[in-house]
Amino acid sequence: MAPDTAKVLLRADSSPYTIIDSSSAELNSSGNGILNFNEALDGTGYFIVINHRNSIETWSAAPQSFTSGNLSYDFTTSSSQAFGSNMLQVDNSPVRFGIYVGDPNKDGVVDVSDAGQVDNDAANFVAGYVLTDLNGDLVVDVSDAVFTDNNSANFISKVTP
16 A cells, blocks of 8 residues: 555444544555544543545444553454455455545445546546545556446445444
């Protein structure tokens, strides 16, 4: 993965899953980032929610708790780390899982409206750090369109409690 920025929310562990805190971080090429939360309490369960500029919002499989002000959670080890196992295996060696890309309009579902955005930008030779560059190579082209086409055909959407 190319280094990128993600916003992570901490949500209450019961409905209506109120946002308790949020933090943004630049993720390194391994997808790791250090986030600081000022409102989190030790021993209280929070759903961890990843928001990325053109990806499906992804929730932790279960609420997680801080201990001594620290919490480490690795989404990449298994699709079951995400609520509803809503991730895809992206590497075989080592085995890693990642969140789905293809939702530049951030409506929670990869569909024809996302594909249209990507296709239009590809046809116009758009380049740079833009929402429709799904593979992070700074160019919008057919390789980005493949993500929206495949994920739309597979009815990929956010899965929440």
